[in-house]
Amino acid sequence: xxxxxxxxxxxxxxxxxxxxxxxxxxxxxxxxxxxxxxxxxxxxxxxxxxxxxxxxxxxxxxxxxxxxxxxxxxxxxxxxxxxxxxxxxxxxxxxxxxxxxxxxxxxxxxxxxxxxxxxxxxxxxxxxxxxxxxxxxxxxxxxxxxxxxxxxxxxxxxxxxxxxxxxxxxxxxxxxxxxxxxxxxxxxxxxxxxxxxxxxxxxxxxxxxxxxxxxxxxxxxxxxxxxxxxxxxxxxxxxxxxxxxxxxxxxxxxxxxxxxxxxxxxxxxxxxxxxxxxxxxxxxxxxxxxxxxxxxxxxxxxxxxxxxxxxxxxxxxxxxxxxxxxxxxxxxxxxxxxxxxxxxxxxxxxxxxxxxxxxxxxxxxxxxxxxxxxxxxxxxxxxx
Amino acid sequence: xxxxxxxxxxxxxxxxxxxxxxxxxxxxxxxxxxxxxxxxxxxxxxxxxxxxxxxxxxxxxxxxxxxxxxxxxxxxxxxxxxxxxxxxxxxxxxxxxxxxxxxxxxxxxxxxxxxxxxxxxxxxxxxxxxxxxxxxxxxxxxxxxxxxxxxxxxxxxxxxxxxxxxxxxxxxxxxxxxxxxxxxxxxxxxxxxxxxxxxxxxxxxxxxxxxxxxxxxxxxxxxxxxxxxxxxxxxxxxxxxxxxxxxxxxxxxxxxxxxxxxxxxxxxxxxxxxxxxxxxxxxxxxxxxxxxxxxxxxxxxxxxxxxxxxxxxxxxxxxxxxxxxxxxxxxxxxxxxxxxxxxxxxxxxxxxxxxxxxxxxxxxxxxxxxxxxxxxxxxxxxxxxxxx
Numbered sequence: 001x002x003x004x005x006x007x008x009x010x011x012x013x014x015x016x017x018x019x020x021x022x023x024x025x026x027x028x029x030x031x032x033x034x035x036x037x038x039x040x041x042x043x044x045x046x047x048x049x050x051x052x053x054x055x056x057x058x059x060x061x062x063x064x065x066x067x068x069x070x071x072x073x074x075x076x077x078x079x080x081x082x083x084x085x086x087x088x089x090x091x092x093x094x095x096x097x098x099x100x101x102x103x104x105x106x107x108x109x110x111x112x113x114x115x116x117x118x119x120x121x122x123x124x125x126x127x128x129x130x131x132x133x134x135x136x137x138x139x140x141x142x143x144x145x146x147x148x149x150x151x152x153x154x155x156x157x158x159x160x161x162x163x164x165x166x167x168x169x170x171x172x173x174x175x176x177x178x179x180x181x182x183x184x185x186x187x188x189x190x191x192x193x194x195x196x197x198x199x200x201x202x203x204x205x206x207x208x209x210x211x212x213x214x215x216x217x218x219x220x221x222x223x224x225x226x227x228x229x230x231x232x233x234x235x236x237x238x239x240x241x242x243x244x245x246x247x248x249x250x251x252x253x254x255x256x257x258x259x260x261x262x263x264x265x266x267x268x269x270x271x272x273x274x275x276x277x278x279x280x281x282x283x284x285x286x287x288x289x290x291x292x293x294x295x296x297x298x299x300x301x302x303x304x305x306x307x308x309x310x311x312x313x314x315x316x317x318x319x320x321x322x323x324x325x326x327x328x329x330x331x332x333x334x335x336x337x338x339x340x341x342x343x344x345x346x347x348x349x350x351x352x353x354x355x356x357x358x359x360x361x362x363x364x365x366x367x368x369x370x371x372x373x374x375x376x377x378x379x380x381x382x383x384x
Numbered sequence: 385x386x387x388x389x390x391x392x393x394x395x396x397x398x399x400x401x402x403x404x405x406x407x408x409x410x411x412x413x414x415x416x417x418x419x420x421x422x423x424x425x426x427x428x429x430x431x432x433x434x435x436x437x438x439x440x441x442x443x444x445x446x447x448x449x450x451x452x453x454x455x456x457x458x459x460x461x462x463x464x465x466x467x468x469x470x471x472x473x474x475x476x477x478x479x480x481x482x483x484x485x486x487x488x489x490x491x492x493x494x495x496x497x498x499x500x501x502x503x504x505x506x507x508x509x510x511x512x513x514x515x516x517x518x519x520x521x522x523x524x525x526x527x528x529x530x531x532x533x534x535x536x537x538x539x540x541x542x543x544x545x546x547x548x549x550x551x552x553x554x555x556x557x558x559x560x561x562x563x564x565x566x567x568x569x570x571x572x573x574x575x576x577x578x579x580x581x582x583x584x585x586x587x588x589x590x591x592x593x594x595x596x597x598x599x600x601x602x603x604x605x606x607x608x609x610x611x612x613x614x615x616x617x618x619x620x621x622x623x624x625x626x627x628x629x630x631x632x633x634x635x636x637x638x639x640x641x642x643x644x645x646x647x648x649x650x651x652x653x654x655x656x657x658x659x660x661x662x663x664x665x666x667x668x669x670x671x672x673x674x675x676x677x678x679x680x681x682x683x684x685x686x687x688x689x690x691x692x693x694x695x696x697x698x699x700x701x702x703x704x705x706x707x708x709x710x711x712x713x714x715x716x717x718x719x720x721x722x723x724x725x726x727x728x729x730x731x732x733x734x735x736x737x738x739x740x741x742x743x744x745x746x747x748x749x750x751x752x753x754x755x756x757x758x759x760x761x762x763x764x765x766x767x768x769x770x771x772x
Contacts, residue, residue, distance in 0.1 A: 187545050290452060
């Protein structure tokens, strides 16, 4: 017989059960991802087969294009770099209970700031790069702030305000590209940033630069912040139960501002990575095509990564791999880009669906609770 | 691990087999611009040249579209690294940066760039005398406006890149030449003003539509679109303005660009400035195969078939291309071609006569169309050509 006291044995059994439950949760999560991936790939194969393309060859191309050699892997990581950051924008905000879809605009503003500083401030290389990233982060944060203030003081829903600020950023950028930061010799883009502000390719022959380390660094910082700091604790409580936060005496105003500012910083840096960390142009194109959709792709990344900074890194690499693999899908299997995008779309939807479902449930139940609270309060007043 | 290496080996062998097979008959790769296939314009014209090479030279064709400008470089590299292609063609000015870099990394690979310039011995930079073709349609636009009692024509452009300045100034020159000629014939003292808008995009029909609507509102009789996909909005604006007046054929008219676009809005497109990108692509692979390929700039002029005003036959050819792309059905052809012919008949005869006169003057070198590739030169010609 076990000589230890009963209490200790019970405790151990409890913690064992708790561990098992956690393990089961992790397995369930992994199984969910695998099942979703299989479903997405299966539907994609059906679509390609129906359109008369060789889906086996296409998926082979996807793999080779994404991970086939050192250049492919580097290109995958290069594509993942901005997505890690824009994924953090949505993921962090969702953890704090906000539906922040302003990554696109904040990223555009970050890219503009990167051009403005990178092209005009001459400094030693490391300093120039740091200054450029800082300027982009600051610009992204400032662009995120109005939405946060409007939310906190006037109750303006962040979905509306961030969408609007996205468009303001878009058209401001068009104006800036053609009139302020324009290159007189090349009207299709802005001036290039100075050589000392550029990050070079780590592996010659591929686009990956040190920007990937910046992106991963920001993600790790966000992870620490969310789960190992009091501010992150407040943010997560705000997301789980805003009234509990108020009850505990913390200020929701501070929480919303902090969330949006941190998200804006990530978005701004994402913009900078595309200007100083992606050869060969080192400038912003007039149709903004080198930052196109990266902010919105970040939403998919965050959903697939379950709004967790480490999950977001993996999800961004996954989406980056799909992007890098798409060229070999075209080259090897002759699948046109539109068809490639349909396949990507089905896979992404399948992977993101569970998280969308749970987020939607959370938002709906919170809305219902608020309405119920309001109606009980109303009926009480009437009774009085 | 072993399985993976066996797979890899099998793959390498198959790649090798493919490349040997490909080199035996020649292989052409095309990297398209962000607008991509299905623009019924620039990129589709390049594809047409590729298809012609497949038919006439028996080469293998590999096509890659680019989702964003960041994809140009990896797309070009992936093709160059495979060493399967006799020549890799980049379509469009925006690919220039990436091609310059890749040409340096792969000095033994032949490249061709449509509408841009890379200074490298292994890059053939192909451009077209857009200013000459634009002058032709400018002449037609000006006379069409004058004969319909108008005094305004418009041009809607994409991003303000050097090549587009060349289109704009060429168009203005054609307008001016035709107005002077018209005044000479009729002993009048008429003027035609040219409205212009750079929309800043090649893939935004909504912006093209807004710009064209503004021009029509200011009395423009003809609007020339030089904006790729954005230009589809110009056609929409012109057609809906004409239909709003109960017309089934213009004026107002639009003018198409790059390919023979007349069928896209049948009845409302007077003519198109056809840029034979297909000839450029075909020329690149042909020269790569017969050993005459050379780096450097090649301009295909009006006299060399580089540009042209669209003919009914050309429109028919491109309609068939649109059918192949799935944008049109064969059943629509009869109606569309009837509309195209009706539009051509509704354009005053004098406009066609002067277009042809200018065509032969340019071919013979008696009239030299001014060429602007930077803002200052463009500004100079804007003021010179609009001072009466």
